[in-house]
Amino acid sequence: MKPDLAVLYEHPQWFIPLWAALDRHGIAYEAIRLSDHSFDPASRDIPAPVVLSRVAMSSFLRETQHGIFYAQSLYDHWAANGATVLNGADVIAIDSSKARQLSLISRLGYAIPExxxxxxxxxxxxxxxxxxxxxxxxxxxxxxxxxxxxxxxxxxxxxxxxxxxxxxxxxxxxxxxxYVPPRGGVITRVETLAGKFLYAIEVESGGDNFDLCPADACAVTRGPIRMAAVQPPAAIVEAAERIAQATGLAVGGVEYLIDDRDGVARFYDINALSNFVAKPLDVLGWDPHDRLVEHLKAAIEEAR
The missing domain is CATH 3.30.1490.20 (ATP-grasp fold, A domain)
Structure with a gap:
């Protein structure tokens, strides 16, 4: 019997909180590791009615033979055979191209770095x-x-x-x-779920340190960074939601900073892999994984 949900993942430690949330909510799921996966293009089999992508664009840093483009082909295959793939092939095509991200953001009428x-x-x-x-x-x-x-x-x-x-x-x-000097030395990541605002985190930018991922697993090699939950202005929230919707993000983040030279909010990154913030109960007061699982429940019901 097939599970209700399949999760294709790449990093072995990043998704322990997600597995815990799925177990907590009683979701039958299969965790599929990307690194040793293969598929038959003539097969019509799918692993589950709903598939969630948890493939990081940074996978090439951990494996020379990374699976970014493989995953894109796999998601397209599963979707063509009836699976609902969240953050699937079309999303990876944008997630894996900063050039496409900036073009999309600009077409929507928002400022980007030159x-x-x-x-x-x-x-x-x-x-x-x-x-x-x-x-x-x-x-x-x-x-x-x-x-x-x-x-x-x-x-x-x-x-x-x-x-x-x-x-x-x-x-x-x-x-x-x-090189846009960020006002206050911070960038802001707006997390979205189903194209709607979930929360926002302000992360301190330390000079030329461009690794500003807010998750615990990302902080292991470079030490702690300062972060805090914030509520962006309504116009920023609306912009992030429009960007997420245009990308097709089921879940993911949109990052921006305020240009200290002119006060303009400049959007510069779309990220379909949301590890969510480290220690969410301390930072947010609630666990976003629970809301993600509720969204997955709804997708599973719709796919039945």
């Missing part, structure tokens, strides 16, 4: 000459702050290109982006 997209390292300098300094070079597929380097001058970037030390991306797409 950015140029290239696909060759040797084109970085030409793109940078149309922008102001300092700037950053970012990998199109990142995660946990990976593949981001700040450059103060053209000479510094030129030397990095010459030395072959500029960031790389697993899809060979790079971003040249304005």
């Amino acid at each position: 950015t140029r997209i290239v696909h060759r390292r040797e084109d970085l300098l030409a793109a940078a000459r149309t922008m102001r300094w300092p700037l950053m070079v970012k990998a199109n597929i990142g995660g946990s702050g990976a593949g981001i380097t700040r450059y103060a001058t053209e000479e510094e970037l030129a030397q990095s290109v010459k030395d072959g030390t500029v960031p790389d991306s697993v899809d060979s797409v790079l971003l040249v982006q304005d």
Whole structure:
């Protein structure tokens, strides 16, 4: 007998709170590890009526043979054979491309950091000459702050290109982006569920530390970071919800910062993998995993 829910995951420790919440609510589920998975494209079998993606774009940091593009193909296969896939192939296509994220956000009418997209390292300098300094070079597929380097001058970037030390991306797409000084030294991540505001966390940005994931598992290697629950202005909440809905996020975060130079809120990241905040009862006063499970229950009922 098939379970009601299948969860495809990559990181072995990140989802212990999710498994606990599913057990607490009595949901029959199968946890499927991505790293050793395979599928038959001629098979019409699906693991469960509802599938939840918990695949991190940072998976390439942990396994050279990462499964990002494999998961996209797998989700498309399962969906074509009748599964309801939450954060499926179309969402991964956006989650795995900062270029697509910024294009989507801009089309919706919201401010982003000034950015140029290239696909060759040797084109970085030409793109940078149309922008102001300092700037950053970012990998199109990142995660946990990976593949981001700040450059103060053209000479510094030129030397990095010459030395072959500029960031790389697993899809060979790079971003040249304005370094936006965050007001108050903080960024804000707005978490959404079913396209609606769930909560927001303000995270302290420490200089050139771009790994600002609020989950416990993300903090292990770099020490604690300051974070606090906040209530963004209504216009920001509405913007985050529109971005999440346009992306098709079942659950996920939208990040922004306030540009200290002009006070403009600039959105810069869409993240379909929400580990949720560390110690949610201390930070939020409630556990968002319970609300996620309620959403999964509704999806399961609809799929029956």
